[in-house]
Structure formats: structure tokens, C-alpha cells
Amino acid sequence: MMAAIALPENLDLKAAAPLKAALLERRGAPIEIEADKVRRFGGLCLQVLLAARKAWDQDGQSFSINGPSEVFVETTRLFGAEKALLSAEFQGAES
Template identity: 75%
Template sequence: MAALALPETLDLKAAGPLKAAFLQCRGEPIEVEAGQVRRLGGLCLQILLAASKAWAQDGKAFSIKGPSEAFLETTRLFGADGALLSADIHGANS
């Protein structure tokens, strides 16, 4: 299983590296560690949503481990909690 630790700030500058990191892990189950996230921008959220969908289409596990409160709240504010937070989440305090 691949592991991907998200950085503290997921803004426009983080989008390219985030996409590249997901592409490198494609084809195997992945655990996304979201405990350090303090800021989540719309573009990076779109990348996370696309990755979640791609993993589902591939029939591979996509889980989010220990999401920070900021990660959870931003996902809810964008209205993406139903799509992204329906992924397997470990350690969520919601």
C-alpha cells in the first residue's frame, strides 16, 4: 500500500506536486495522511476528488488517515464532504 502525506498548505503551488504524487501511486491501494493539513484550496481539493474517483474506478483502496479539523471543515465548506469523505477515513473526529 502506498502512503502519501499531505503538506500543511495545499494551495495553487502544491497542486502540481500533489497531482504528480498521485500519478506515481496509481494502480495500488493508497493511504492519504491528512493530519498536517491547515489550508486546503479548491484546486487541490479537486485533485483529491479526482484521485478518489480514479482509485474507485481502478477498484483500489483509497483511504484518508487522521484528517485534521481544517481538512474536514474545508471539505464540508466546499460541499465535497459527501464525495470525498465517503472514502474510507481513519481517525476522523466527526
């Protein structure tokens, strides 16, 4: 069964621990991350998502980010993590 997490608008320092816990609860199953509402996206939450991406890849499970907001895409690019985190359709795309 596909698990899903809808990211909050504010992915700041305080959001990192709950995000990590939510991801750990869903490990072992394919997951979809809904990123359309993100308005602030901090480095720690990006690290949590990158670590989750790696864990899902190691488990051979699907990990997808759906409808990332402009802020999500731009922040991911600024950190140089777009190839690791975003699907090809959002890499280098101008919105």
C-alpha cells in the first residue's frame, strides 16, 4: 500500500523531528510526498528528505515528491539537491 505525507507550509527547524518521525513510521512501503503547500523550506528538513530518499532507494521502494511548490523546487536547487530529490520533470524547469 502506498503511504503519503502532505508536507506543511513551514518546513523549518521545528518541523524536522516530526517529519523524520512521520517518515520512519512509513518506512518499508512506497511513499508519496505532497509538497505543493511548502512556503518555507529549511536545510534541516531538506537533509531529512534526502536521508529518507536514500533509505527508500536502499529498500528498493518508490519515493516520489508530487507537485512541489516553487519554493520547494527553488530551495532544493539552491542546495544543489535537485537531482537527488526531484524527478526529472522538476529539474531545471522554470516555473
